[in-house]
Amino acid sequence: MSKILRVNMSDRTAVYEDVPEKYKLLGGRGLTSTMISDEVDPTCHPLGPNNKLVFAPGIVTGTTAPTSGRVSVGGKSPLTGGIKEANAGTGWSQLVGRLGVKAIVVEGSPKESEWWGLHVTKNGAEFFPAGDYVGKGLSEIFPDLFERFGEKVGIAAIGVAGEHRMGMAGVCFDDIDNRPSRYAGRGGLGAVMGSKGLKLIVVDGAGAPGVEIANKELFDQGRKKLANALRSHDLTKPGGALNSYGTAVLVNVINEAGAFPTRNFREGRFEDAAKISGETMAEYCKTRGGVGTMGHPCHPGCIIQCSNVIPNPDGTEMASCIEYETTWALGANCGIGDLDVVGKLTAMCNDIGLDTIEAGDVIAVAMEAGLAEFGDGDAAIGLLEEVRKGTPLGRILGQGTGAAAKVLGVVRSPDVKGQGMPAYEPRAIKGIGMTYAISTMGADHTSGYTIAPEILACGGDLDQFDVDKADVVRNFQYATAFIDTSGHCLFIAFAILDIVDGFEGLVEECSGVLGTNWTMDDVGRIGKEILDRELAFNRAAGFTKADDRIPEFMKYEKLPPHNVVWDVPDETLDAVFRA
Numbered sequence: 001m002s003k004i005l006r007v008n009m010s011d012r013t014a015v016y017e018d019v020p021e022k023y024k025l026l027g028g029r030g031l032t033s034t035m036i037s038d039e040v041d042p043t044c045h046p047l048g049p050n051n052k053l054v055f056a057p058g059i060v061t062g063t064t065a066p067t068s069g070r071v072s073v074g075g076k077s078p079l080t081g082g083i084k085e086a087n088a089g090t091g092w093s094q095l096v097g098r099l100g101v102k103a104i105v106v107e108g109s110p111k112e113s114e115w116w117g118l119h120v121t122k123n124g125a126e127f128f129p130a131g132d133y134v135g136k137g138l139s140e141i142f143p144d145l146f147e148r149f150g151e152k153v154g155i156a157a158i159g160v161a162g163e164h165r166m167g168m169a170g171v172c173f174d175d176i177d178n179r180p181s182r183y184a185g186r187g188g189l190g191a192v193m194g195s196k197g198l199k200l201i202v203v204d205g206a207g208a209p210g211v212e213i214a215n216k217e218l219f220d221q222g223r224k225k226l227a228n229a230l231r232s233h234d235l236t237k238p239g240g241a242l243n244s245y246g247t248a249v250l251v252n253v254i255n256e257a258g259a260f261p262t263r264n265f266r267e268g269r270f271e272d273a274a275k276i277s278g279e280t281m282a283e284y285c286k287t288r289g290g291v292g293t294m295g296h297p298c299h300p301g302c303i304i305q306c307s308n309v310i311p312n313p314d315g316t317e318m319a320s321c322i323e324y325e326t327t328w329a330l331g332a333n334c335g336i337g338d339l340d341v342v343g344k345l346t347a348m349c350n351d352i353g354l355d356t357i358e359a360g361d362v363i364a365v366a367m368e369a370g371l372a373e374f375g376d377g378d379a380a381i382g383l384l385e386e387v388r389k390g391t392p393l394g395r396i397l398g399q400g401t402g403a404a405a406k407v408l409g410v411v412r413s414p415d416v417k418g419q420g421m422p423a424y425e426p427r428a429i430k431g432i433g434m435t436y437a438i439s440t441m442g443a444d445h446t447s448g449y450t451i452a453p454e455i456l457a458c459g460g461d462l463d464q465f466d467v468d469k470a471d472v473v474r475n476f477q478y479a480t481a482f483i484d485t486s487g488h489c490l491f492i493a494f495a496i497l498d499i500v501d502g503f504e505g506l507v508e509e510c511s512g513v514l515g516t517n518w519t520m521d522d523v524g525r526i527g528k529e530i531l532d533r534e535l536a537f538n539r540a541a542g543f544t545k546a547d548d549r550i551p552e553f554m555k556y557e558k559l560p561p562h563n564v565v566w567d568v569p570d571e572t573l574d575a576v577f578r579a
């Protein structure tokens with residue numbers, strides 16, 4: 001029988017509750033967004049005692065479903081002021097699911113400035129003082145924690161960025177090698193965890209009963225269908241594009257499309273794109289050897305295995321993982337075409353506890369403000385050191401793209417609702433721009449990855465410049481909310497968009513676990529229900545249509561090489577969810 005673990009940081013209690021009927025068919029984002037909508041006042045201060053932080057494994061997380069070790073982390077975002085779900089792939093989530101814990105809800109805040117850890121086992125949850133881990137890098141404290149609690153536990157933690165309550169602080173989880181590298185990065189949820197005085201949650205799955213599966217036959221049928229689809233699609237199969245080159249296989253593709261934001265979204269092509277691409281990462285692994293690995297899984301049971309460990313020239317570890325968004329944010333967006341520098345910056349972000357997208361956007365905004373030259377890697381490292389030390393400048397940068405741009409007087413701030421844009425230029429790919437504009441999460445490509453049909457000819461083949469995409473944008477957001485609820489990595493979308501059997505398998509897996517009779521038709525309904533709750537929360541928090549807009553400079557500044565501006569009519573944006 002699964003339970004909800006409620007952790008109150010005001011009186012330091014941790015109690016298990018029965019799962020209310022209304023939450024029984026939910027998991028992942030569906031559960032975090034519903035609980036936040038039900039329990040959090042949308043007008044509360046995100047860092048105050050009335051905000052909550054919810055950790056929820058997906059519906060199938062902890063089972064043998066392929067590529068399903070995701071955890072959703074939800075709360076009111078200090079970065080956007082709206083509802084937030086950020087998710088990560090990690091064994092931590094699989095352990096939580098196997099312990100029969102449907103969600104961990106963290107609420108209240110300590111009266112004194114103090115730091116605590118939480119140790120969750122099959123016997124219950126206990127607090128322990130965590131002051132000794134404060135002020136240190138995550139790469140220093142993770143080995144200590146694994147030595148103390150055992151190699152097989154999972155760890156969720158915040159770095160010094162979360163301790164300083166920064167808007168670009170993520171929540172960090174262990175990867176398959178117990179590295180602090182998998183992030184629920186976006187929206188500053190690490191700052192919410194910091195505001196609760198909760199430094200880390202250690203989960204021990206020893207003796208866990210496992211995930212209850214109501215209809216094993218149906219679950220197995222779905223699991224096989226999805227696994228077959230993942231193993232046969234060119235993007236997701238072993239030896240396929242993502243497995244061989246990681247998500248950074250997109251660098252050359254998006255650059256070629258003229259949509260690779262460069263030097264704070266001034267250009268759509270970067271002359272040094274190839275030097276920071278997935279192909280170059282694979283070359284580093286091959287020629288430098290040592291620990292270098294492409295095709296690395298972030299958690300057990302992933303078929304796609306798009307992660308990587310990038311080596312230094314001497315074969316020691318430089319960084320893991322350098323994703324597409326990371327190499328873009330810390331590379332092209334800052335004008336840096338040196339993968340070794342990108343690797344150093346990535347390792348720093350992982351150590352400090354930062355969202356790499358927001359970090360790259362903020363560094364570029366600082367460069368725009370004249371604090372450093374575009375392309376100056378040493379200066380970029382220096383700016384991240386300011387963040388690590390929590391200097392006044394570091395604190396300003398740490399508050400994220402929109403906030404830092406305001407303080408620094410930068411007009412060209414590439415953010416929506418305060419959150420920095422990811423690695424696709426809205427002026428050159430209209431559907432993803434629409435997604436950034438209307439997402440409940442601020443500028444977020446994972447809200448609805450329309451890049452699949454707009455650039456990759458996956459699940460359709462759309463003209464990147466066509467502005468008539470309201471239906472596509474809406475449906476991608478609904479389907480994505482379902483995938484985020486299921487507990488699967490969003491990258492399964494490539495396979496299930498093209499292989500119907502795989503899509504059916506996804507639904508059957510979920511129905512198998514829950515004992516429902518869902519069909520593919522239910523995916524849109526369930527996704528819509530989740531989006532409707534998130535939209536209602538944001539409206540109650542004070543958001544209006546005026547917040548669903550792309551930054552003004554993109555309307556009058558032409559983006560080379562296509563010399564395009566943002567020209568999607570506001571009415572089109574407003575119509576997406578009206579339908």
Ligand code: SF4
Nearest residue numbers: 089298302304306489
């Ligand atoms: S596809 Fe990549 S990001 Fe997704 S779960 Fe697998 S390794 Fe992690």
